[in-house]
Each structure stands twice: as structure tokens, then as C-alpha cells.
Amino acid sequence: MSRPDPARRAALGLIVGVLEDHESLAEQIGAEALDGLEPAQRARAQRLATTTLRHMGRADRILKPHLRRRAPTDVMALLRLATVELLEEKQAPHGVVDAAVTLVKSAGPKVRSFSGLVNAVLRKVADEGDKWETTPAPEMPGWLRGRVMSAFGKKSAQAMELAHLAGAPLDLSVKEDAAGWAETLGAELLPTGSLRLQNAGKVSDLPGFEEGAWWVQDAAAALPAKLLSPVTGARVLDLCAAPGGKTLQLASAGAEVTALDISEARLERLAENLDRMQLEAEVIAADALEWEPEAPFDAILLDAPCSATGTIRRHPDLPFIKDGASIKPLFALQEQLLDRALEWLKPGGTLVYATCSLLPEEGEAQIKAALARHPDLEIIRPDLPGIEPDWITEEGGLRLRPDFWAERGGMDGFYMAKLQRSA
Numbered sequence: 483m484s485r486p487d488p489a490r491r492a493a494l495g496l497i498v499g500v501l502e503d504h505e506s507l508a509e510q511i512g513a514e515a516l517d518g519l520e521p522a523q524r525a526r527a528q529r530l531a532t533t534t535l536r537h538m539g540r541a542d543r544i545l546k547p548h549l550r551r552r553a554p555t556d557v558m559a560l561l562r563l564a565t566v567e568l569l570e571e572k573q574a575p576h577g578v579v580d581a582a583v584t585l586v587k588s589a590g591p592k593v594r595s596f597s598g599l600v601n602a603v604l605r606k607v608a609d610e611g612d613k614w615e616t617t618p619a620p621e622m623p624g625w626l627r628g629r630v631m632s633a634f635g636k637k638s639a640q641a642m643e644l645a646h647l648a649g650a651p652l653d654l655s656v657k658e659d660a661a662g663w664a665e666t667l668g669a670e671l672l673p674t675g676s677l678r679l680q681n682a683g684k685v686s687d688l689p690g691f692e693e694g695a696w697w698v699q700d701a702a703a704a705l706p707a708k709l710l711s712p713v714t715g716a717r718v719l720d721l722c723a724a725p726g727g728k729t730l731q732l733a734s735a736g737a738e739v740t741a742l743d744i745s746e747a748r749l750e751r752l753a754e755n756l757d758r759m760q761l762e763a764e765v766i767a768a769d770a771l772e773w774e775p776e777a778p779f780d781a782i783l784l785d786a787p788c789s790a791t792g793t794i795r796r797h798p799d800l801p802f803i804k805d806g807a808s809i810k811p812l813f814a815l816q817e818q819l820l821d822r823a824l825e826w827l828k829p830g831g832t833l834v835y836a837t838c839s840l841l842p843e844e845g846e847a848q849i850k851a852a853l854a855r856h857p858d859l860e861i862i863r864p865d866l867p868g869i870e871p872d873w874i875t876e877e878g879g880l881r882l883r884p885d886f887w888a889e890r891g892g893m894d895g896f897y898m899a900k901l902q903r904s905a
């Protein structure tokens with residue numbers, strides 16, 4: 483019997499970890515799930531797991547008529563992986579079916595007994611290329627879809643689901659000379675100033691990485707720090723800062739930055755990022771609910787912990803590891819963090835509140851409630867290059883959605899608003 487392919491086997495482990503243990507791909511990889519694989523195999527395992535989770539609802543629709551009863555999680559994961567390889571990646575049927583059967587046969591007796599079924603089902607699936615093309619994008623989980631539909635309507639929810647299926651290009655924020663780096667990298671210079679690369683390959687191999695000319699940051703994620711500007715020479719608190727995309731923007735704009743986060747592990751990545759970019763900030767590991775600054779700040783950026791539902795196109799594992807109940811405590815935390823941060827703001831100072839969420843509870847509703855609680859606050863409407871007038875909300879915030887810029891490759895879902903304390 484031939485030996486099981488290590489990348490496929492590792493991808494299966496990742497998929498089962500997401501579906502059964504509700505552990506994210508990043509957590510599993512951080513916990514050394516792919517250690518022991520060659521770099522190329524690691525990358526392939528990660529890509530296979532990500533693509534399978536992104537298309538899982540579609541693979542299930544194809545598989546359902548061929549399965550009289552549901553197989554165990556490991557076998558289902560293998561069938562889904564192979565279906566995606568056959569129909570989305572258009573790999574040769576012979577190789578995919580053989581590899582899947584070899585993997586089943588190498589497993590324990592419970593799974594091994596499904597080898598005949600795996601073989602038979604995948605041979606049928608291999609002929610369903612036409613059906614695949616018309617199989618709709620997977621729906622968001624019910625708890626999220628309901629909220630998104632009531633906030634933005636059914637058509638918008640469907641457009642977001644298409645954006646989730648399309649995945650995401652690589653976006654970069656550039657320290658200086660965006661147009662020059664766009665040319666060097668063969669990237670598109672987006673209207674908001676970020677660079678965009680389709681099919682970029684390995685990030686650390688791109689020109690400018692070693693010398694710290696740019697860093698990876700979604701185009702939507704780059705807007706909260708831009709909204710806070712001008713910050714040159716200002717004392718700025720980056721609250722909930724790690725891994726530091728926004729700290730880098732503030733420091734490179736010439737602010738004197740204090741970057742605070744509760745997670746020491748994530749702050750290590752922030753420190754590495756500052757180092758590579760040759761930028762400086764004061765880095766503090768602390769719980770923002772307990773910490774007190776020595777003096778108030780001119781400006782604060784609060785990128786609050788949230789459901790991260792705006793990042794599903796980059797993280798297709800997210801719908802399988804979060805649910806409506808697990809994110810509810812975040813709404814109260816966001817309110818507490820916002821009220822605390824406002825206490826640390828100088829009179830006349832500005833604060834940008836941001837979340838990478840599709841839920842109004844974590845965005846529009848937080849800001850409306852904050853304005854009602856704090857009569858000394860005023861909202862400043864966004865005025866940034868490249869943003870469209872209809873992205874500005876009724877209360878004066880900025881709502882970004884994954885289906886915006888669809889023809890360019892979308893953007894992460896985000897909400898942000900700029901508040902000013904009266905002088």
C-alpha cells in the first residue's frame with residue numbers, strides 16, 4: 483500500500499480540529515499542528531484546509547445525495563477535502579481518489595471500514611463538475627445571517643456570502659512611496675492608499691519585506707488609523723494594539739505611540755513587527771480594564787476585541803468555532819473599554835473606535851449609545867481619500883463590508899467612528 487500524503491493528512495487534522503474541537507486554524511498551527519512538515523507541505527496543508535472550510539457548504543450539497551447516512555467526522559472531512567480538490571481545484575480524479583482511499587486505509591479500524599464508501603462516492607463526485615459551478619455559496623451560520631439580514635437586507639447578506647467564498651487578496655500598507663512600491667511589486671494602488679496583490683505567493687520572498695518597506699494589512703483595517711490622523715507629534719494610545727498593524731501606521735505617521743494589549747504572546751509579534759519596520763513605540767502588557775495612564779492622551783485608537791465576523795473571507799474557520807452566545811459578552815466589554823478610554827482623552831482630543839465585525843451591536847449601536855451616555859462627545863464624519871459617500875452611516879461612522887469593491891477583490895468588514903471630546 484502507498485504511504486498517505488503528509489500534507490493531506492495534516493489538512494484533515496486541521497479540519498477535524500476546527501469542526502470537532504472548535505479550535506481555529508491559527509490556534510492549531512500556533513500549537514505546532516504542522517510541525518514536522520517541510521515548508522512546502524505546511525503551506526499546502528494550510529491551503530487545503532482553508533479552501534475546504536471555505537467551500538464546505540458546497541461540498542456537502544454535492545455529497546449529500548451520495549450518502550445514505552452521515553459518516554463519522556474524520557470520514558466526512560476526508561470526503562469534503564477530496565470533493566474540493568476534485569471540483570474546485572480540478573485535480574486529476576485518479577490521484578485524488580487514490581490518495582483519499584490510502585488515507586482512510588491508514589486510519590483506525592472504525593474509519594478504515596469506510597474505504598469502500600469513500601472510493602465509490604468520490605468516483606461519482608468526480609463527474610459532477612457542472613453541478614459544482616452552479617452550487618451556491620455557503621450561507622453564514624444562522625445566528626450571524628439573521629442579524630446581517632436585518633441590518634443590511636437579504637441581497638447584501640448574499641453578496642457578502644459570495645465575497646466570503648471568493649477569499650481575499652494580499653493587501654499591504656506602505657511606509658512611504660506607495661506608488662513606487664506598487665510598481666516594484668506589480669501591485670494595484672487602491673484608492674485608499676493600500677497596495678493589493680492577487681496571488682502574491684510567499685510574503686517574506688517579496689521585495690521590500692526584509693528592509694521593512696511595508697507590512698501586511700487589509701485595506702479596510704488600514705482605515706481606522708488614517709481616520710485618527712493627523713497624529714504627527716501627538717501622544718497617541720493604541721489600545722488593544724497587538725499584533726500591531728495600526729501601531730505601525732501611527733508610528734510611521736510620526737506619533738509618539740503607547741501600544742497596550744492584554745496578550746503577551748500577541749505583543750511579541752507586535753515587537754517583532756516594530757523591529758522589522760525600524761519603528762518605535764512604548765509597549766505595555768496590561769488589562770485595559772485595570773491599567774491607568776500617567777497622563778491623558780491627545781488621541782486614542784481603540785480597536786476593540788470583537789466577533790471578527792468581518793474577516794470570514796480570510797478566516798473561513800470562524801463560522802465553525804464561534805456562535806451567537808460566545809460573542810455576547812464582548813458587547814459589554816466593548817462598552818467598558820470605550821468608557822475607560824474616553825477618561826484618558828485630553829479635552830479636545832479625538833478617539834477612533836473600530837471593530838472588524840459585521841454586527842451593528844459591535845459598531846453602530848456602540849457609538850449611538852456612547853454619544854447618548856457622554857454629552858461632551860461629538861462625532862466627526864469621515865473624510866478620507868477613496869471612501870464612498872454611502873459607506874458613511876446615519877450617525878456619522880464608516881461601515882465597510884466584504885462585498886464592497888467586489889470587482890477588485892473585496893475588503894474586510896469593519897466599523898469605525900471618530901469621536902471628539904469637547905475642549
Ligand SMILES: C[S@@+](CC[C@H](N)C(=O)[O-])C[C@H]1O[C@@H](n2cnc3c(N)ncnc32)[C@H](O)[C@@H]1O
Binds near residue numbers: 743
Ligand atoms: C482586534 S484585536 C487588535 C488588532 C490590532 N489593533 C492590530 O491592528 O493589529 C483586539 C485585541 O484586544 C486585546 N484585548 C482583549 N481584551 C483586552 C483587555 N481587557 N485589555 C487590553 N487588550 C485586550 C486582544 O489581546 C487583541 O489583541
